[in-house]
Amino acid sequence: MAKQIPTPGRQRLFGRRKGHELTPRRQALVDEVLPTIRPEIDEDGRLDLKGPVAGKDQLWLEIGFGGxxxxxxxxxxxxxxxxxxxxxxxxxVASLLAHVEDEQLDNVRILDDDVRPLLEALPDASLERIMVLFPDPWPKTRHKRRRIVNPLTVERFAVLLADGGELRLATDIMDYARWMMTAVWPHPDLVWTARRPGDWQDRPDDWPGTRYEAKAGKAGRTPVYLTFKRRNR
Ligand SMILES: C[S@@+](CC[C@H](N)C(=O)[O-])C[C@H]1O[C@@H](n2cnc3c(N)ncnc32)[C@H](O)[C@@H]1O
Structure with a gap:
């Protein structure tokens, strides 16, 4: 059995699994395309990424990709x-599958589930980039342990990142920004790349805005963009 990240209490970290009913096209994508690109983890924790990752230079992971x-x-x-x-x-997931089909993206894999078993199954130093953009804020004190960015997941991120690999975090909730910094800053292998305020106040050019971020902007909240590099082993 794959070892589980010991998040306190085996908490469920995410909110709802389903919203409005899917259109027939999106339902068909979920039924027919998703199984062909969904990573499988067997009982021994072995990971099948479904198809050629060979030939691709790098492996990136986005956690909680929303739409x-x-x-x-x-x-x-x-x-x-x-x-x-x-x-x-x-x-x-269905929204991303529509992009995959419309834009003929053969380099996308989708796990329609909690990321934590995947974090366990991926080989050490296998990821060049991990992105966690606008994770659920869980603002109430008693819910904060549900935050996906926490010292235990950060420890795993550091193991999974290849030398020089990047951890990208964003949030519009200042309490979560402080929480993120508290979780990542002390890690000896992860180095914050910011040199001046613009480095965390401005979204980099190769980092397009997200749907949640647009909503936060309309609500008058200002995001921060935090990039950390993994030190060489
Ligand atoms: C606030 S939304 C942000 C979505 C997107 N990143 C954006 O900026 O528009 C956070 C997302 O994280 C997902 N999520 C929460 N916990 C997760 C987990 N353990 N594994 C994977 N995704 C998770 C939620 O389902 C939700 O869609």
Whole structure:
């Protein structure tokens, strides 16, 4: 059995799994295309990424991709990279599948579930980039342990990142920004790349905005963009 990340209490970290009913096209994508690109983890924790990652130079992971617009953009603009996305909300998964079909993206893999078993199954130093953009804020004190960015997952991110690999985090909730920094800053292998305020106040050019971010902007909240590099082993 794959070892589980010991998140306190084996908490469920995500909210709803399903929203409105899927259109027939999106339902068909979920039924027919998703099984062909969904990573499988067997009982011994072995991972099958479904298809050729060989030939692709890098493996990236986006956790909680929402509607998948950011992930699809990254896959489209980085054809030599395989981008894995994990997202338990099936309407978001269906939205990304529509991008995959419309834009003929053969370099996307989708886990329609909690990312944590995948974090366990991926080999050490296998990821060049991990992205966690606008994770669920869980603002109430008693819910904060549900935050996906926490010292245990950060420890795993550091193991999974290849030398020089990048951890990208974003949030519009200042309490979560402080929480992220508290979780990542002390890690000896992860180095914050910011040199001046613009480095965390401005979204980098190769980092398109997300749907959640647009909503946060309309609500008058200002995001932060945090990039960390993994030190060489
Ligand atoms: C606030 S939304 C942000 C979505 C997207 N990144 C964006 O910026 O538009 C956070 C997403 O993380 C997903 N999520 C929460 N916990 C997760 C987990 N353990 N594994 C994978 N995804 C998760 C949720 O289902 C939700 O869609």
């Amino acid at each position: 998948g617009e950011h992930l699809a953009w990254q896959a489209k603009h980085n054809r030599d990279v395989t981008v894995i996305g994990a997202e338990p909300f099936i309407n978001g």
